[in-house]
Amino acid sequence: DAGVIQSPRHEVTEMGQEVTLRCKPISGHNSLFWYRQTMMRGLELLIYFNNNVPIDDSGMPEDRFSAKMPNASFSTLKIQPSEPRDSAVYFCASSLGTSGSTGELFFGEGSRLTVL
Amino acid sequence: GNSVTQMEGPVTLSEEAFLTINCTYTATGYPSLFWYVQYPGEGLQLLLKATKADDKGSNKGFEATYRKETTSFHLEKGSVQVSDSAVYFCASKGSNYKLTFGKGTLLTVNP
Numbered sequence: 598d599a600g601v602i603q604s605p606r607h608e609v610t611e612m613g614q615e616v617t618l619r620c621k622p623i624s625g626h627n628s629l630f631w632y633r634q635t636m637m638r639g640l641e642l643l644i645y646f647n648n649n650v651p652i653d654d655s656g657m658p659e660d661r662f663s664a665k666m667p668n669a670s671f672s673t674l675k676i677q678p679s680e681p682r683d684s685a686v687y688f689c690a691s692s693l694g695t696s697g698s699t700g701e702l703f704f705g706e707g708s709r710l711t712v713l
Numbered sequence: 714g715n716s717v718t719q720m721e722g723p724v725t726l727s728e729e730a731f732l733t734i735n736c737t738y739t740a741t742g743y744p745s746l747f748w749y750v751q752y753p754g755e756g757l758q759l760l761l762k763a764t765k766a767d768d769k770g771s772n773k774g775f776e777a778t779y780r781k782e783t784t785s786f787h788l789e790k791g792s793v794q795v796s797d798s799a800v801y802f803c804a805s806k807g808s809n810y811k812l813t814f815g816k817g818t819l820l821t822v823n824p
Contacts (some may be wrong), residue, residue: 601756628810639816640757640802652810688756700745700806704756 599623601705603689609711615677618708620689621670630702631664631674632688640688646672679712686710715740719803719815726793726822734788734818736777736803744805746770746779746786747812751800760788760801793822 602621610616622629631643644654646666654664661680666672676683686709690702720735738744745764749757761770766781775790786803803815 640814642811645810647810690756700747700762700804700812701759702757702812704758706754706756 601689601691601703603687603705603708605708606706607709607711609713610679611713612680613678614712615675616679616683616710616712618674618687618689618710620672620674620705622672622689622691623693623703624670626691626693626703627669628692628694629666629672630690630692631672632690632704634686634688634707635684643674643687676710679710681712684710684712715744715805715807715811715813717803717805717813717815719801719818721816721818722800723819723821726820728795728822728824729792730822732788732790732793732797732820734801734803734820736786736788736815737784738786738803738805739784740805740807742807743781744807746777747804747806748775748777748786748788749802749804749814751802751817753799757802793820795822795824798822 604619629646633641643656644664645652649666664674686707688707690704692702716739747762748760750760751757761772763770763779769778777786777788800817800819802817804812806812
C-alpha cells in the first residue's frame with residue numbers, strides 16, 4: 598500500500614517566490630498534519646485537519662503561510678512570499694481515527710525547501 | 714501544556730553496545746507515550762508506544778517502560794547495530810489530537 602506521498606522532495610527557490618508543497622495522505626485516513634522540521638526548533642506542528650476541515654492552525658507562523666485540504670486525498674501548504682528563514686523540511690502526516698486518537702502518525706518523506 | 718524533554722545528542726556507540734536514550738514528560742492527566750525513529754532522508758515512523766503506566770512498548774529489540782512515578786519513558790536496546798543509526802524522537806499525546814515531540818536524539822553506531 599502506498600504511504601503518505603509528498604511532492605516535491607526538494608525545492609530551491611529565491612526569496613519572494615511562491616512555494617506550494619503537496620501531500621496525498623493514506624487512503625481512509627481522516628486526520629492530516631503539516632509539520633516543519635529545523636535544527637533549531639525541531640518538529641513544529643503547523644496545522645491539523647480532521648475530515649478535511651482545519652481544526653488547529655495556531656502553529657502557522659504568519660499570514661505568508663496557508664494550507665488547504667479540498668478533499669480527503671489531497672492537501673497543499675503554500676508560502677507566499679517565501680523568505681530564507683522558511684528553509685526547512687516540511688512533513689505531511691496522516692492518521693486514522695477521531696482527533697488522530699491512536700497517536701500513530703504516518704509521515705511522508707518530507708519536502709526539503711531551500712529559500713535563497 | 715504537555716512537554717517532552719529528551720537527552721541531547723549526538724550519541725555515538727560501537728556495534729553491540731547498550732543504548733539508553735532518556736525521555737521525561739510533563740502532562741496533565743495520563744498521556745500516551747511514543748518513540749518515533751527517523752532514518753536518514755526519510756520521514757518519522759513509529760517505533761513503539763505505551764498507553765498507560767507500567768506498560769512496556771517493544772519493537773525491533775528496543776524497549777521503553779512508562780514510568781508514572783518518574784514521568785519517564787526511556788528508550789533502551791541491549792545490542793545496537795549499525796542499521797540503528799537514526800534520529801530518535803520521544804513524544805506524548807493527551808486526550809486530544811496533538812502529539813508533542815522532543816527535539817530528537819541523533820544516534821550513530823560505528824562498526
